[in-house]
Structures are given as structure tokens and as C-alpha cells.
Amino acid sequence: MRLRRPLETRHWHKPAFSAAAALAVPDLALLAMDRMDLVLYTSAGAMCALYGHSKPYAARARTVAWVVLAMIASLAVGLVSSSFIDHTLLLVLIASALAAVHRMMCDATRIGPPGNLIITFISASAFFVPQRPDQIPFHLLLAVGGGAVAWLVCMAPWLVRxxxxxxxxxxxxxxxxxxxxxxxxxxxxxxxxxxxxxxxxxxxxxxxxxxxxxxxxxxxxxxxxxxxxxxxxxxxxxxxxxxxxxxxxxxxxxxxxxxxxxxxxxxxxxxxxxxxxxxxxxxxxxxxxxxxxxxxxGRPLPEVALDAGQAAELAGIAADQEGAELDLRHPSPDHPRGFRAVFAQLRPGSPLLPVGARVMIGCTLAGWASMAIGSEHPYWAVVTAASVFQANITLSWQRAVQRALGNLLGLLLFTALLPVIHTGHLAMVLLVLLFQVGAEAWIPRNYWLGSVCVTPMALLLTSFGNALPASVLVRDRWVDTVVGGVIGLVCCVLVTNRRATDRIEAAMGRVVAAQDAADAVLAAEQPDDQEAGWARDRLAAALVELREAVEVASGEWWQRALPAERVTLTERDGHRTLARLVQHLTAPTLAA
The missing domain is CATH 1.20.58 (Methane Monooxygenase Hydroxylase; Chain G, domain 1)
Structure with a gap:
């Protein structure tokens, strides 16, 4: 329950106000046309404005475009399934399988916050919205429009910074x-x-x-x-x-x-x-x-001294290579890129596959249990179970407790705001925007605090297209939260990730290989700076991957004994070699 320090969450305003702006444009347009029943579709594209804020703008443009395409594809699966499949059990199964795909793809691409949760929430909702086949193209076109707005909003800061x-x-x-x-x-x-x-x-x-x-x-x-x-x-x-x-x-x-x-x-x-x-x-x-x-x-950068070679290089570029692709540091040639890197993460034997199986089984059972209880929103249980599943069982337990507390407080807040909500759609739109900003402001502090805003926002988005009594919404939301959280935790215990320890062994192997390659570069009479830089990049990435693998495996149960001593020795030797590489690479550049 502990809150992080504000300094650790100082950039919350970027995704918060980006998503609010991207939601406001289509929502206000629909409000003017009195078609608030279409909010789900425009929101599908607009919510993509939450992604890509840590990337440079050239890469951000590609990342957000891919997220929009993934959102539209997932929405299409949900709408087509809703049109042609009448069995709710089967709808829950397909939605859960899609949620597992979302989780594995987000982990493989390291897309960053908010991860798979937003795409899973939107697509799972689409499975249970009444739909006719002839409506699907128009609804997908609305999602494309919302995605275009999100892309423009995400790229707008490029004009300033x-x-x-x-x-x-x-x-x-x-x-x-x-x-x-x-x-x-x-x-x-x-x-x-x-x-x-x-x-x-x-x-x-x-x-x-x-x-x-x-x-x-x-x-x-x-x-x-x-x-x-x-x-x-x-x-x-x-x-x-x-x-x-x-x-x-x-x-x-x-x-x-x-x-x-x-x-x-x-x-x-x-x-x-x-x-x-x-x-x-x-x-x-x-x-x-x-x-x-x-x-x-945004203040001017300090000028640092260049050696003679760098100064000559820069002068030559200024004189002869204006507009050309310049020779700066680049990742090593064997650095995985694009689809190859993603598919490498999903190969047979990947530790992501048990995570996907855990998500699919847990979401399916949660949705079916919600139906058995009589909930009219089984996709809420699916989304809750999907959000509970974290890197290991320890983190999943923490997330389940956080979500339960946040949803309970969010339901109380929603109930208190019912008099305002009943004043009309304009008040509901303004509250959605306010809750969107609040969720992004508070989630980095702690997930339960952000859930206080996420819960009423989700209820409001549901209310636009299907005006159910508030008592039904509150009851279903609370029941589905408990069901999804409990079943999710049970699946975490039963579906263990036994490959977490294998990931440590593979990561240690990569560290040793990168260290041997670095030693070979440093052993040369005149080490090549480019080769040393690539060796440093490989070794640094391998050490980060090893530390992440250890932290994930340490939170799982029913594992083989972790090779703690070997990990310690491997990390120690790896960091010593990394220090030698850094010394070699920085000495010429940093010489006074």
C-alpha cells in the first residue's frame, strides 16, 4: 500500500493529458451529435495515446501506429465474435485467449505502461456489445479516427521540445x-x-x-x-x-x-x-x-571538451556531410530488431508461454464463474484476472489486493457522484476526462490509488451505451473484481512458471558469452573502439536481463533452487569486465 515519492512519478502528466485530449475530441463531437452510444469505438483508438511517451519522436510515431493497429485488430475480433457467436461461454473463451496474446506480445515488445491492460479492457468489452455485421465497418472506422487523434496528440510535443x-x-x-x-x-x-x-x-x-x-x-x-x-x-x-x-x-x-x-x-x-x-x-x-x-x-546542454579527432570529425561533417546519415554510435549488428526480436521472445520454450497459459486459463475461469453467479458483465472478471497476473506470484498477490481495495473505494466514489452523473452526458464526459487524468496521476504512486479513478471511469464508459441501474453496475463490478482476483490468484498458484529458473541459466550463459567477447576485444594490442562499444552494449544488456530474470524467479514458488552463488559470481565478474570496457571507452573521450 506504500506510495512512491512524487519525484519518482514526475512524468505522469504526459500520458494523462495526452489521453484526456485524445478522448475529449471524439467524445465532445459525439456529444454534439447526440451519439454517445458510440463512445466505446472512438475510445478504443483514443486510449492509444497512453503509449510510447518514453520513446524519441521518430520511434514514437512507429510505436503508437502499431498500438493503434493492434487495438483495431483486437476490436475487430471482438465485434465479429459478438456478431456471429451467441454462446457467452465461447465469447469468454475467445476473449481470454486474446487477453493472453495481448500479455505475451506486450511482454515480448517491452511496450511499457500501461501494457496489455488497456487493449484487453477495450477488446473484452467489444465481445459483449450487441453488434450487427453491417455495423462493424463503421465502428472500426470510428476507432481509426480515434487512433488518428491519439497519434497526433502523442506527436504534438515534438513541435515544442x-x-x-x-x-x-x-x-x-x-x-x-x-x-x-x-x-x-x-x-x-x-x-x-x-x-x-x-x-x-x-x-x-x-x-x-x-x-x-x-x-x-x-x-x-x-x-x-x-x-x-x-x-x-x-x-x-x-x-x-x-x-x-x-x-x-x-x-x-x-x-x-x-x-x-x-x-x-x-x-x-x-x-x-x-x-x-x-x-x-x-x-x-x-x-x-x-x-x-x-x-x-529544457535548458541548454553543457558543452564538453572534444579531443582533436572528434573535433576534426565534427568539422568535417559540418563542411561536407550536411543532410547525410552521420556516424554516431549504433547498436551492435547482431542486436535483434523488429519482428525478429519479438518472435525470438515467443519461441518454443520461452518463459512467456507459461505466462500466456496462466492468463488464458485464469481469465476463462473468472469469466465463466462470473456468468454462473449471474453477472451481466463477465468481461469485467476477465479484465480483472488479466490485470492480476504479474511477473510472478508475489507481485500478482500484491496486485490483487491493490485492485480489490482500489475498486471498492472507486465504487464508493461512483455512488457519491451519482447525483452529478444523472445531470446528463456532458457531466459524464467531463468526469471521464477528469478520472483519466486522475488515474494516470495516481497509478504511478500505487496501483490501488489509481484504481480509485479507473473504476468509476469504466462504469461511466459502460453507461453511455447501456444505461443500467447504478445498483446493478456497482454490484456486478464488485462481484467481478472479487471473482477475477480470487480465481486469478488460484491460477497463479496452480499454473506455475517452472521456466523462470531456466531463464536465469540462459541469462547467465549470455553474460558469460558477452564477457568472453569483451575480454577478447580488450586483449587486443589496440582495441577497436567500435568493437569495444558493441561489447559493452551486449554485456550491459545481458547483466540487466540476468538481474530481471533473478527478480522474477525469486517471486515464484515451486521452483528448483535458485543458483544464488553462481548468479552473484557471474554478476560480479560481469560488472568488473563492464568497468574495464567503460574505462577503455571513456578515457579518450573524457581526457582533458
Whole structure:
């Protein structure tokens, strides 16, 4: 039940107001035409505005477009099933199978919040909306219109802050590095993992940023050099205990021409090793945090010194390669991309397959149990069960408790607002928009708090097309929440993910392979910087994957004994090799 700190959830307003704006346009248009019964279809496309906000705009355009297509395809399955299938048992089964597909695809693509929940909610609702075949094309066209509005809303900030997403990713890496510098020398394992993950995520974001002009090249190059500052802390923290000296750690860059808005005092003094005085490490952390604040607020980036080779390269680009694809860092050639990466996650033996089976069985049983009790909204039980299933049984238990508490409080809020709701559709639309903003503002603090807004919003969306008595809505919602939560938890216990431990073994194998490749690069007389960069990317990604696999398996029950000692040794050796790679890559760039 504990709430996260506001600083950890500072970007909630982006998806919140994007979704509210995308919903407002079609909802107000339908209100003017007195066709509020069509809200479900326009909302299907408009809710896609919740996705893609962490990606640079070029990648965001593709991501949101794919989400819209997935939403429309899922909506089409629901509408066609509703038109041609009369058996509710079969409808629940198909909706549950679709929910399992949503979960596996969202996990495989790492789409990020809100994950599969929104698509599952909309498509499951469509299975139980009365539908005629001749209406389907028009209803899908409404969803396309809502999706187009969502796409435009998601891309609109590009006009104001075209570098916003990559600046924020770099700021997060700097803040994580500041946390590593502030950590006690004997308690750096957790902050080190957090820093490695944040730096790796920032590099993956920057890799998506095109640099087809001198201006774009310069902006991206500055972010890369700032990101190297965050990464350089891993060299100190990853060094073997008692075996590192300050001379082995690359000096940080000096500040050259500092633009307005960046203080000269913010120039870094030098990476502090674990045995450096705490005051020096704190001073370095403060500089990182100051840089992060400047990045988040859109202030000019600090100019960092280039060596002669980089300066000549930049000058040559400015003179000869205007508009060409420029040579910046890119992911390794074997980095999986596109559909190949997604299908690799869903191959036979994948740990995502038991998760999909768990979702399908749990959602099906929850929907059937809701029907047996007499609920008129069995899809609510399906959606509840789908939302309960998390990465492991421990997290699923927490989510079930959070959802039950949030829904109960949300039902009380809905009941209290009935006099306002009964005043007409305009009040209902305004409440939907208000609850949408509230849900996105509160869910990052804790899921149960966000559910307080999600529950009345879902009831209002249901009320537009099918005006049932409030008592029936409240009863069905509460019954379906309890049924879906309980059955979901039972399925988590019965359908175990025995492949979670296999994922750890596979992840350790990837770390060892990446470490061996890195050692081979570093053993060369003159290590190639490009090969070293690719080796660093592979090793960092493998370490992040190993840590994630361990955390998932630790929350499952009925597992083989986790290889805790081997994991510890593998992570220790991997981070030491990563530190050596960072030292090699940052020393030439960061030389004063």
C-alpha cells in the first residue's frame, strides 16, 4: 500500500493529458451529435495515446501506429465474435485467449505502461456489445479516427521540445549515477545495478534518435558525452574491492564553452572511486543532479571538451556531410530488431508461454464463474484476472489486493457522484476526462490509488451505451473484481512458471558469452573502439536481463533452487569486465 515519492512519478502528466485530449475530441463531437452510444469505438483508438511517451519522436510515431493497429485488430475480433457467436461461454473463451496474446506480445515488445491492460479492457468489452455485421465497418472506422487523434496528440510535443524523450532518458541515467556516488562503499550492489539499467536504457533510447543533419548530430553527440559521465561511475563502482586506484579511473570531461544557464561550477571534478572521501563523491553527485535538472527543464546542454579527432570529425561533417546519415554510435549488428526480436521472445520454450497459459486459463475461469453467479458483465472478471497476473506470484498477490481495495473505494466514489452523473452526458464526459487524468496521476504512486479513478471511469464508459441501474453496475463490478482476483490468484498458484529458473541459466550463459567477447576485444594490442562499444552494449544488456530474470524467479514458488552463488559470481565478474570496457571507452573521450 506504500506510495512512491512524487519525484519518482514526475512524468505522469504526459500520458494523462495526452489521453484526456485524445478522448475529449471524439467524445465532445459525439456529444454534439447526440451519439454517445458510440463512445466505446472512438475510445478504443483514443486510449492509444497512453503509449510510447518514453520513446524519441521518430520511434514514437512507429510505436503508437502499431498500438493503434493492434487495438483495431483486437476490436475487430471482438465485434465479429459478438456478431456471429451467441454462446457467452465461447465469447469468454475467445476473449481470454486474446487477453493472453495481448500479455505475451506486450511482454515480448517491452511496450511499457500501461501494457496489455488497456487493449484487453477495450477488446473484452467489444465481445459483449450487441453488434450487427453491417455495423462493424463503421465502428472500426470510428476507432481509426480515434487512433488518428491519439497519434497526433502523442506527436504534438515534438513541435515544442523535439529532444525531450532522449534528454529525460539521459537525465535518469545521471540521477541513477548520482545515487551510486552517494551510496556507501559497502552497499553499492543495488545502486550499481540501477545505474547499469538506467544507462543501458538511455543508450537504447539514444540509438533511436536519427542524426541526419549537423544540428541533430551535435545535439545527440552532446547527450552521448553526458551519458558517458553517468557510465563512467560504473568504472569506479565495478572495480574489484581493494584493487582499484584513482589513476585507473578515467578523468571526467572538463567544461569548455559553457552556454547560458549552465554554471561553471557544474563542471565535473573527476570520477570518485569507492575509497574517495564521501564529500567528494557527494559533490560529484550534486553536479550530476544539476545536469539532470537542466536536461529535464529544457535548458541548454553543457558543452564538453572534444579531443582533436572528434573535433576534426565534427568539422568535417559540418563542411561536407550536411543532410547525410552521420556516424554516431549504433547498436551492435547482431542486436535483434523488429519482428525478429519479438518472435525470438515467443519461441518454443520461452518463459512467456507459461505466462500466456496462466492468463488464458485464469481469465476463462473468472469469466465463466462470473456468468454462473449471474453477472451481466463477465468481461469485467476477465479484465480483472488479466490485470492480476504479474511477473510472478508475489507481485500478482500484491496486485490483487491493490485492485480489490482500489475498486471498492472507486465504487464508493461512483455512488457519491451519482447525483452529478444523472445531470446528463456532458457531466459524464467531463468526469471521464477528469478520472483519466486522475488515474494516470495516481497509478504511478500505487496501483490501488489509481484504481480509485479507473473504476468509476469504466462504469461511466459502460453507461453511455447501456444505461443500467447504478445498483446493478456497482454490484456486478464488485462481484467481478472479487471473482477475477480470487480465481486469478488460484491460477497463479496452480499454473506455475517452472521456466523462470531456466531463464536465469540462459541469462547467465549470455553474460558469460558477452564477457568472453569483451575480454577478447580488450586483449587486443589496440582495441577497436567500435568493437569495444558493441561489447559493452551486449554485456550491459545481458547483466540487466540476468538481474530481471533473478527478480522474477525469486517471486515464484515451486521452483528448483535458485543458483544464488553462481548468479552473484557471474554478476560480479560481469560488472568488473563492464568497468574495464567503460574505462577503455571513456578515457579518450573524457581526457582533458
Amino acid at each position: 523535439p529532444e525531450g524523450p532522449q534528454r529525460i532518458a539521459t537525465a535518469r541515467a545521471l540521477e541513477a549515477a548520482a545515487g551510486l556516488l552517494r551510496a556507501a562503499p559497502d552497499a553499492t550492489a543495488g545502486p550499481r545495478h540501477a545505474t547499469a539499467a538506467a544507462v543501458n536504457a538511455a543508450w537504447q533510447t539514444i540509438f533511436l534518435v536519427p542524426a541526419r543533419s549537423t544540428a541533430k548530430y551535435t545535439a545527440r553527440a552532446r547527450l552521448e558525452r553526458l551519458l558517458l559521465q553517468a557510465e563512467s561511475t560504473l568504472a569506479a563502482a565495478g572495480a574489484p574491492a581493494g584493487g582499484s586506484h584513482s589513476d585507473d579511473v578515467p578523468a571526467r570531461v572538463r567544461t569548455a564553452d559553457v552556454p547560458a544557464g549552465v554554471r561553471t561550477a557544474d563542471a565535473p571534478a573527476g570520477v570518485r572511486t569507492a575509497d574517495a572521501p564521501a564529500g567528494d563523491r557527494a559533490a560529484d553527485a550534486e553536479r550530476f543532479e544539476a545536469w539532470a535538472r537542466d536536461l529535464r527543464r
